[in-house]
Amino acid sequence: MTPTETLTNAIAPDFGLIADLIRIHANERPDHLALRDSERTLTYASLNVLMDRIASALQRDGLAKGDAIVICATSSVNYAAVFLGALRAGVAVAPLAPGSTPESLGRMQRDAEAKLVFADASTAEVLGAAETNGIPRIALDGSGVGRAFDDWLAPEGSPPARVEPEPSSPFNIIYSSGTTGEPKGIVQGHGMRWSHVKRGARYEYGPDTVTLLSTPLYSNTTLVVFFPTLAFGGQVILMPKFDVASYLRLAQDSRVTHTMLVPVQYQRLMAHPSFDAHDLSSFQYKFSTSAPFGAALKADVLKRWPGGLVEFYGMTEGGGTCILEAHLHPDKLHTVGRPAEGSDIRLIDEAGQEVPAGGDGEVVGSSAGMMVGYHRQPEKTREAEWFAPDGKRFIRTGDVGRFDADGFLTLFDRKKDMIISGGFNIYPSDLEAVLRAHPAVADVTVVGMPSEAWGETPVGFVVRRDGDTTDPAEMLAWTNAQLGKTQRLASLHLIEELPRSAIGKVLKRELRERHGRG
Incomplete structure (x- = not known):
């Protein structure tokens, strides 16, 4: 049987284990490069051995199927290997953001009931200030943040005990970004991740794939592409921090075939003066996900960057995905595509009833790729669920949208971000689209601010293009001249940079707090 046939047979079942696929690649193509960061590389043979040593060490330390570890570090080869090794031991991974506050980090570690914490020098300060109840720490980089990783590992040749997770067994616990409040632990099962692997063949993943990732490994955005690349035997290049010039150089020199970027990264790449000088053929x-992706920006990417462009719309919680293959549907760039195979996407009204065709409603979805629930928060899980009359379980997205006649979904805004001013519903995305058309605007967001007269009123925050001196009053007048009376901005503020999470989501709550303080 050829390596291709072996892989095809391994991925064919309705359910399988990603850690088993790594072992197959190690046997079939041991010297093929699997992981690379700025300092180190691992072949599939070396990765497989390291995963065994990690899994054995976890089992030696008493971790069993369903237990959890935390990884709080910068993306690296060791980080990726620990994630994969934990999966081989049946241990769930809670990847946490190094930029968390000590209070939030301690809370998430306790909520995950982590038995071990893997960290590096970048998180030493925040870890030192966090209350972690004495959870043992392992230093991935050999720094003083914990026990040295190499010393902690089990000896080579220490095979771990075989573990057989079920589709519902916890694969990872992804904590929500906390941009709107207290982070919640989203428990994703092995079955959910396997569904991502199954769709990989459509996007030409294979042994010759070279995937460049500059978003962090604690983000579901990254993992959606990370695991399929390795499942199909490709190579993953990890950038610990996104930088436009470095990204373009790596993409060209490494002959990258696949990537995942959030919209703000596409925006910065396309605006870079040397973009067109690089060979990206x-x-x-x-791929893109996680934040609104403007139609004009999609069109620019299609025009100037070779290869297909695919936008995934969905939630970390799962519940269904819409996919826009932009290169195949250039007339639908204003949408997030159609429901993926196996995804049941519907729209419901405030009363929880499905809306008629052509109507607006909250997006809910159901699929094989759904979270088990929020970790230790059954009441939050219930709030996130909607059940159809026949009992079918859906996950609520909080987004408001509408299907067109061709089945493509257009999103208007987050339900929670909708501004109700004087009794009228205002979608910030409509106002942002007008502002983006102004030649002085490089980046923009609109948020609802409290108003004694109207309840709420829309306020714009604008980043001007480099060197631009347009007066904000002129920009405000220009914008309001194109908006309906009930939509007009109450004010417009210039800002050096919009506050964003690590995966590009605008932190509107932070803007409200900052503006409220004056």
């Missing part, structure tokens, strides 16, 4: 697919 090796690209087969570029």
Whole structure:
């Protein structure tokens, strides 16, 4: 049987284990490169051995199927290997953001009931200030943040006990970004991740794939592409921090075929003066998710960057996905595509009833790729669920949208971000689209601010293009001249940079707090 046939047979079942696929690649193509960061590389043979040593060490330390570890570090080869090794031991991974506050980090570690914490020098300060109840720490980089990783590992040749997770067994616990409040632990099962692997063949993942990732490994955005690349035997290049010039150089020199970027990264790449000077002809697919992706920006990417462009719309909680293959549907760039195979996407009204065709409603979805629930928060899980009359379980997205006649979904805004001013519903995305058309605007967001007269009123925050001196009053007048009376901005503020999470989501809550303090 050829390596291709072996892989095809391994991925064919309705459910399988990603850690088993790594072992197959190690046997079939041991010297093929699997992981690379700025300092180190691992072949599939070396990765497989390291995963065994990690899994054995976890089992030696008493961790069993369903237990959890925390990884709080910068993306690296060791980080990726620990994640994969934990999966081989049946241990769930809670990847946490190094930029968390000590209070939030301690809370998430306790909520995950982590038995071990893997960290590096970048998180030493925040870990030192966090209350972690004495959870043992392992230093991935050999720094003083914990026991040295190499010393902690089990000896080579220490095979771990075989573990057989079920589809519902916890694969990872992804904590929500906390941009709107207290982070919640989203428990994703092995079955959910396997569904991502199954769709990988459509996007030409294979042994020759070279995927460049500059978003962090604690983000579901990254993992959606990270695991399929390795499942199909490709190579993953990890950038610990996104930088436009470095990204373009790596993409060209490494003949990258696949990547995942959030919209603000596409925006910065396309605006870079040397973008068109780089040879990016090796690209087969570029992916995006996690934040609104403007139609004009999509069109620019399609025009100037070779390869297909695919936008995934969904939630970390799962519940269904819409996919826009932008290169195949250039007339639908204002949408997030159609429901993926196996995804049941519907719209419901405030009363929880499905809306008629052509109507607006909250997006809910159901699929094989759904979270088990929020970790230790059954009441929050219930709030996130909607059940159809026949009992079918859906996950609520909090987004408001509408399907067109061709089945493509257009999103208007987050339900919680909708501004109700004087009794009228205002979608910030409509106002942002007008502002983006102004030649002085490089980046923009609109948020609802309290108003004694109207309840709420829309306020714009604008980043001007480099060197631009347009007066904000002129920009405000220009914008309001194109808006309906009930939509007009109450004010417009210039800002150096919009506050964003690590995966590009605008932190509107932070803007409200900052503006409220004056």
